[in-house]
Amino acid sequence: MTEENDLDELRKLARPLRAEANEEMLLRLRLRVADRITRPTVLDVLVNWFRPVALAVAAVIVILTTLLVQQDQSQSTEMLAQITPVSLSGEDLYRD
């Protein structure tokens, strides 16, 4: 008996062991895979949570920076306005 014939005979003997999945199992598998594929991952959840927080923090930083810059500019303007010219021994000096 050749090896291939021998294997064919073993296949015939083993055929009852072959398991076939039914329609119900296949349908369940399709639904479970679809659910896993569309379900957000931990990373997605973190990103979705972090995005609005990051936007809020960024907005606060922008507002604070703008306020500080404005305050700084108004202080500089006030300081310039307070400079008074002083003359001493014919030379012009300046004092705050």
Place this chain on the structure above:
Amino acid sequence: MIGRELARVSSGTLAFVFHEALQDPTPRAVDIEDPFESRAIREARKGDPTAYDYLVTKYGRRALGIAIGFVRNHSDAEDLSQEAFIRAFQTLGRFRDGQPFGPWVYRIVTNLAIDHLKKSRRRPVPAPIAEAEVSTSRADDADRAIDSRQMGARIERAIESLPDMQQVVARLSLIEEFSHREIAAMMNLAEGTVRSHLTHARSRLRAELQDLRTP
């Protein structure tokens, strides 16, 4: 021709295309490129759920069958098959275009099943065995009359007694009836190595099951 027709189909009708492709009763060999499958893989990479479903519907039944064959438990087999498809989809980027998806997912499910058996350290309980369609002539022979359930259990035990790799190759070849080439692709082995494992497995099984064989 199908490829040209496919090219005309807009992405909005993908669900219909994949559905129609699944109705095609022509069995496709592993080495024949399926244009629907190639397209499904491309669309799945972009995250199209219809494309994922096409691939699960096409290969799910066989993947489940392989898993049940190893773990002999429908619930575990469903878990393993689900995990195999998810892993396959998560690594689609590494998948080479033009290659059939089937052997890849079968390989993942086989490896998961082997790991599962190693972890659980349970001896698989033989599943109910289908009515033997094979041994009608033998069943007629009073001397060789043997209940298909008992015979299945004996074959199962004989296969389980093989060394790990021979067992896997024997299952895939003798029970699942994959070709040497398909097993080689699934297990990432050379075809010669598959043949060698199978030759050794055959010798052992022949000795174990001598009384079941035709004279």
